[in-house]
Amino acid sequence: MLTSLLPFILAFLTALITIPAIIKVAYSKRLVDDPSLESRKIHKYSVPNLGGVAVFSAFALVSCLFINDNMLPKANFIFASGIIIFTIGLKDDLVALDPYKKFIAQFITAFIVVYFADIRFTNFYGVMGIYEIGPILSYTFTSFVVVFIINAFNLIDGINGLLGSISLFVCLIYGALFCFVDEKGLSVLSFSMAGAVLGFLKYNMRKRARIFMGDAGAYSIGFIVAILSIQFVEIYKSDTITDSHPWIHTAPAVAIALLIMPIFDTFRVFTLRILRGKSPFMADRNHLHHRLLDLGLTHLQASGTILTTNVLIVSLALSIQNQVQTAELMMLILLATVFFNMMLWIYEVKNVNRIQVIQRARSIASKANKNLASNLEKVNNTAIDSSLAEVRILAAKEYLAEPHESEAAKRFTQEVLENLERSKN
Numbered sequence: 001m002l003t004s005l006l007p008f009i010l011a012f013l014t015a016l017i018t019i020p021a022i023i024k025v026a027y028s029k030r031l032v033d034d035p036s037l038e039s040r041k042i043h044k045y046s047v048p049n050l051g052g053v054a055v056f057s058a059f060a061l062v063s064c065l066f067i068n069d070n071m072l073p074k075a076n077f078i079f080a081s082g083i084i085i086f087t088i089g090l091k092d093d094l095v096a097l098d099p100y101k102k103f104i105a106q107f108i109t110a111f112i113v114v115y116f117a118d119i120r121f122t123n124f125y126g127v128m129g130i131y132e133i134g135p136i137l138s139y140t141f142t143s144f145v146v147v148f149i150i151n152a153f154n155l156i157d158g159i160n161g162l163l164g165s166i167s168l169f170v171c172l173i174y175g176a177l178f179c180f181v182d183e184k185g186l187s188v189l190s191f192s193m194a195g196a197v198l199g200f201l202k203y204n205m206r207k208r209a210r211i212f213m214g215d216a217g218a219y220s221i222g223f224i225v226a227i228l229s230i231q232f233v234e235i236y237k238s239d240t241i242t243d244s245h246p247w248i249h250t251a252p253a254v255a256i257a258l259l260i261m262p263i264f265d266t267f268r269v270f271t272l273r274i275l276r277g278k279s280p281f282m283a284d285r286n287h288l289h290h291r292l293l294d295l296g297l298t299h300l301q302a303s304g305t306i307l308t309t310n311v312l313i314v315s316l317a318l319s320i321q322n323q324v325q326t327a328e329l330m331m332l333i334l335l336a337t338v339f340f341n342m343m344l345w346i347y348e349v350k351n352v353n354r355i356q357v358i359q360r361a362r363s364i365a366s367k368a369n370k371n372l373a374s375n376l377e378k379v380n381n382t383a384i385d386s387s388l389a390e391v392r393i394l395a396a397k398e399y400l401a402e403p404h405e406s407e408a409a410k411r412f413t414q415e416v417l418e419n420l421e422r423s424k425n
Contacts, residue, residue, distance in 0.1 A: 004179055007062045008191035008198075014058035015199025019051065023203070023211050026050050031094065033212055042159065042293065047209055049093050051200050052217020056086045058196035059224070063189055072185025077117035078227060081109045085150065085223045089216035099281040103147065109223065110146035114139050119230050121145070123237065125252050125326045146226040152262035153222030155269070156306075157213050159289045160299040161205035164213065165307045167221045168197045170258050173314070174228045177248065178235075186231055193224050205300065229255045250321045253329035257317035261288070261310045264337045291344060294355045309340050 026032060026048030033049040035042075060079065067075055088105040091097060114120045120142035124130035133141070157163040175190030200217070203210040213221075236251035248254060256263065265288050270280040278284075292302035313336050321329055348355060 003066070003184065004175060004187045004191045007066050007188050008175075008195035010065075011058045011062040011192045011195030012199045013195075014061060015054045015196045016202060018057065019054045019200065019203050019211060022050050022054050023048050026211075033214075042290075042299075045208070047212050049212040049214035050090075050216070051204060051211045051213045052086070052089060052093070052215070052220060055193075055196045055200050055213070055217045056082070056220040058199065059192045059220070062192040062195070066188045066192075067185050071188070074117040075185065077112055078119075078189075081112045081117075082220060082223060084112075085109045085219045086216050089214065089219035093214040093216055106147045106150055106219075107143060110143040110226075111139075113227060114142045114146070119227055121230060121233065125233075125237075125250075127252070127327045127330065142230060145230070146223070148266070149226040149229065149259065149262070150219055150222035152259070152266040153225060154215060154218040155266050155287065156262050156289070157218045158287055159293065159302055160207075160209045161201065161303040162289055162299075162306060163218060163221070164197050164201040164204055165303055166261060166310060167225065168194055168201065169307060169311065170225055171197065171228070173258060174225075174232060177232060178228075181235060183231075183235060186228060186235075189224060190228055193221065197221070205303070207298070207300070225259070229259065248321070250317075250324070250326040250329050253326050253333060254314070254317050254321065256330055257314045257333050258310075260313050260333055260337050261306050264334075264341070268341070288341075288344070291348065295347065295351065309337075313337065 031048060031050060032046040034046050035044060060082065064079070069075070072078070085106065088097070088102060088109075092102060120138045121133070122138055123132055153163060153167070156166065171190045171194035175187050175194060178184075178187040178190060200211075200213065204212065233251045233255050236248045236254075268288075269284070269286050272286055273280045273282060273284070288306060289302050292305055293299070297305065313333055316336060317329060317333055320332070324332070
């Protein structure tokens with residue numbers, strides 16, 4: 001257990017130390033998420049969205065230090081695929097990519113780990129009466145699962161603390177479960193990611209986040225969680241249970257319980273978009289966290305509500321898994337999640353007027369913030385132009401004979417610098 005906790009601590013410290021430097025560079029290079037560019041943005045200020053750089057770097061560094069071939073065979077394919085998905089996410093953070101190009105890259109990433117690393121589902125564990133499956137179905141189904149989980153984790157990254165808290169919870173549980181069966185390599189992967197995410201939460205889980213995860217982080221976390229989920233299900237097969245892990249008898253259902261909030265939210269919003277005749281990839285404000293915000297909850301309250309629901313569902317799955325079959329437990333997990341959604345819907349119906357008032361107030365505030373930002377930019381540009389004109393007049397002279405002219409040149413130069421700095425922020 002100690003060998004697993006050490007990667008957790010080192011990844012945490014690495015992320016904790018590197019994020020302030022990333023924030024500083026992001027502001028200096030204007031690598032920020034600007035809310036004025038998209039109407040559905042929730043935050044009011046420009047915030048760096050490169051948290052994933054710190055998370056993935058800390059995770060990869062610590063994992064490579066502690067994992068060898070004996071602990072995790074074919075780990076090279078996992079890290080190679082991780083670099084690919086991280087790069088795609090980072091490029092999407094810096095320059096928006098077409099959704100279909102992202103999906104192609106995600107499927108390539110999934111194929112590498114599924115085919116070359118042989119990380120795949122080999123059994124449906126009695127769901128729909130199916131047990132062992134052939135290689136072609138195994139490769140195809142597992143690839144779709146990997147891509148789906150990657151995007152599910154990306155879609156819940158909408159408010160402060162949500163993606164980080166869910167990821168931290170999932171990785172800690174997986175880390176402990178892998179420790180119980182002496183899977184040191186997978187345990188290190190789990191705890192390294194958990195530590196890196198915890199370091200990120202120090203700067204994100206607050207009223208005004210200092211940094212966002214970004215697609216690079218969301219894709220990387222989703223990819224690693226997908227790998228951990230597949231390996232967990234395969235290791236805890238019902239036909240290979242021994243005395244070393246007697247209390248996990250329905251591994252597929254437990255894995256679904258761990259990921260239920262991202263899975264359910266993604267299925268729900270995709271279904272609603274298709275029913276309304278829209279592209280399932282068209283962003284909107286229909287996610288669970290958006291609905292909770294519209295009820296008047298803060299970011300941290302909404303994140304806490306969703307995380308608590310996830311924890312309760314996992315607790316339910318673990319407590320009754322010995323009494324039901326895998327398919328039955330999956331159905332109970334789904335019903336529990338639908339019940340949560342129904343309670344939320346009933347509360348929305350009863351408070352529809354309040355929700356409308358909150359939405360209207362936020363719309364007005366958003367427009368006011370955009371107008372203010374536009375006006376400030378115009379004022380700054382005018383001030384910059386005026387200062388530059390004065391500097392050009394002074395610079396045109398061959399020399400500055402009078403002391404007051406030298407002081408004026410310094411003053412005007414300083415004004416230019418200050419106005420430029422204000423225009424960046």
